[in-house]
Amino acid sequence: MRKELEKQYDPKRVEDRIYQSWLDGNYFHAANDPQKTPYTIVIPPPNITGQLHMGHALDNTLQDIIIRWRRMQGYDALWLPGTDHASIATEARIAATLRAEGTSKNELGRERYLERAWQWKEQYGGRIVEQLKKLGSSCDWERERFTLDEGCSKAVTEVFTRLYDKGLIYRGERIINWCPSCLTSISDAEVEYEDQAGHLWHLRYPLKDGTGHLDLATTRPETLLGDTAVAVNPGDERYKDMVGKTVILPLVGREIPVVADDYVDMEFGTGAVKITPAHDPNDFEVGLRHNLPVVCAMTDDAKINGDYPKYAGMDRYAARREIVKDLEAEGALIKVEDHAHNVGTCSRCKTTVEPKVSVQWFVKMEPLAGPAIDAVKNGETRFVPQRFEKIYFNWLESIRDWCISRQLWWGHRIPAWYCDGCGAINVAKETPESCRECGCADLTQDPDTLDTWFSSALWPFSTLGWPDDTDDLRHFYPTNTLVTGYDIIFFWVVRMMFSGVEHMGKAPFDTVLIHGLVRDAQGRKMSKSLGNGIDPLEIVDKYGADALRFTLATGNSPGNDMRFSDEKVEASRNFANKLWNAARFILMNLGENEPAPRVPTGLSTADKWILSRYNTLAAEATENLERFELGIAVQKLYEFIWDVFCDWYIELAKISIQQGGDAAVTAKGVLVYVLSNTLKLLHPFMPFITEEIWQTLPHEGETVMLSPWPVYDGSLHFAEEEAEMERVMAVVRAVRNRRAEMNVPPSKKAKLYIATAYRETFAAAETMFQKLAGASEIEVGGAFELDSTVSIVTNEAKVYIPMGELIDLETERLRLQKELEKAEKELSAVQGKLNNESFVAKAPEAVVAAQRENAARIEGKIGMLKESIAKL
């Protein structure tokens, strides 16, 4: 006996040790070998504030499967890892820490604050990376990057200045989404809309000339403080005479005009709308068209500002209650209706976003969007599944300019300096000495930083060294596959696409593989607030990383959500254990110093059958991987290993091993060969257990993860033997089935008389029937005349078991009768087809031929069944 494995696979004893051995071997490192074809995946950089969740686990498992497979195929496979500085999230985290210490961002000042932030990053920023390692991720850690590191920052500055010089970045006063809690602007993509129950307040604004009043409806009465007009539809007969007149704003007393604008929907409310340019994006547009003043009524933290002493300092909701009360007292409130409406919230903190007019930096999107759309239209980049192209196009086609400045400190500071003298904007890569307009030296840098996504947009090339012309950049760009969830297409994929096309002249990847969300067992989204999140590390701890990976890969089709449950992981764990025990059996039968696996000589039918099945598996699994059908590939591996290799071939091999001699040697050789190669096929999915087993088997090379990926081998294709085996297996199954039906204990053996046209095949399978079908012996012939037997009919054989005493003749007759009816029904279905002239004429010949054979087989079966019934 060579080596003894434990009876049960224990991932805890294996995983960390194996991972360390891979690191020690430097196996994850992509050499940048010009002789090899590169295959590149850049990781979607997790936030440094992040904790590994199921979404990460899925995303990274898929990437690791792909990169391990490509690496084994001989590509110069690079999986480039890194993390994102996550400006808002990190600031929130640090703010909380500072609050606990009784201090604040402003108290510390920018410099000391940033020191703290970096400290925080050093302390916690690597946590998620360590967690990724637990999954077995084969990232090239030597190339690990951070969006705020020197190189990435250089890329950011380069891009900013380039786009500014091209006129694609500008600074201007616009209405933007403002988060009153994060105290920063956010982009359109960062706003989440949710339905909320609210009210529609009907208000009455009196006309200045005393001739009447104008009624209007609003969901936000408190913004009345900032009203600078009332608008009606120009085609609205009701208000025709009002346009151009002046109304008096209740509570405030401001005189504001009535304007006509197409924006107003006559059907809604009263057909008149209050216009608050400072606090509503649509109103802002109306304001621009009519030259209305912009009156801001709120502070940055969404409180009423000092211009309105009565309400000053109240937050927007308190002010709303107060203002409604006052309006009512003044008689300006006509009625209140219930009204559900969509409210924009900050995707980071869920606070209701406040539209706000302010000076910000923007990227002009239209010139960038076009080429990015083209890159997908012309096939340079494709989405898997393809339907996500639509989402991509839709977003880019209706894109608005991207607000990129953030009122935060943790991030890339905007490389713009304002001249204290002439006010000119100086955008430069380095701090300028003097103003380029007036030459004076008093310059102040813009205090804002850039949207986190501005730097992640450059990730596929900034991480490879851009803007420098590096070897890595030349070799690994464009990358191959981007793996990410559909929830991040707008934030990230779109921005990487237009950035890559703009700055590199090439789209950043050829394939975008989109996966869905991992939901809980009830199909709910996993979330912190629901508390239904499942911690992947707990799963790893309990079942092993391989079981987790296997679960995530199985039954997961691109783009679709999946449910996660412990039962599924248990099934995966059981599979790992099954494989482990198969290996254990094989090792128990191997001697010392066995040579590396190769196909032995003197193959039996069973040997050829399993080799041929394995060979097909290798071809099919590869094809599935190429099509990104990882779930199908892994399903096939599961089925082959469990149902084909373990349940059949190992049982058959036991027979040969017991026989000893050459048969035993050959069978052992085949066992090792097939197992060893199957381990390779399974390795990308279950890297740890496959490595552990592979190492204990005779092998060539240091590690399974660098062993060559199995390819289809024509010399292992044995169609005839496959057919022969399947014939015998069908009969074995049928006999087992009958015995089970009749409750024959396994210990009760019986002779089998097998009538068949394939006499040699069955005669050679006697031991198989003895071991697997409860046969004492078999006799094979063309036909038998026997009394009092149980008979079993398959398409290719009729089996008699002399066990008449065990059964009731009448039950047997009924059973056979039932089978006969079934067969006749089948036959008539097939004959119906064959009698259909258009089927015979139009269906492919092979299909027709198959049906003819089918008919012949069923006819044979019917004949045998009739004979059996007659005998009873």
Next chain:
RNA sequence: GGACGUUUAGCUCAGCUGGUAGAGCAUUCGCUUGACGUGCGAAGGGUCAGCGGUUCAAGUCCGUUAACGUCCACCA
């Protein structure tokens, strides 16, 4: 308002380019079978959401309806 997805065995889901429905779990029956009870052998269970169409042939393609879900837009 627009777009998309899902609907297949009791549950969770596969089913690629159309050729007589599959898996895991659950259920039932039988097994100290020399790798594994995290196992072995077997069984039951589906008019593939409804309707219409294309085709010799439809779970698979087209149209339509319904339920559920998601995204986008948004009228105060």
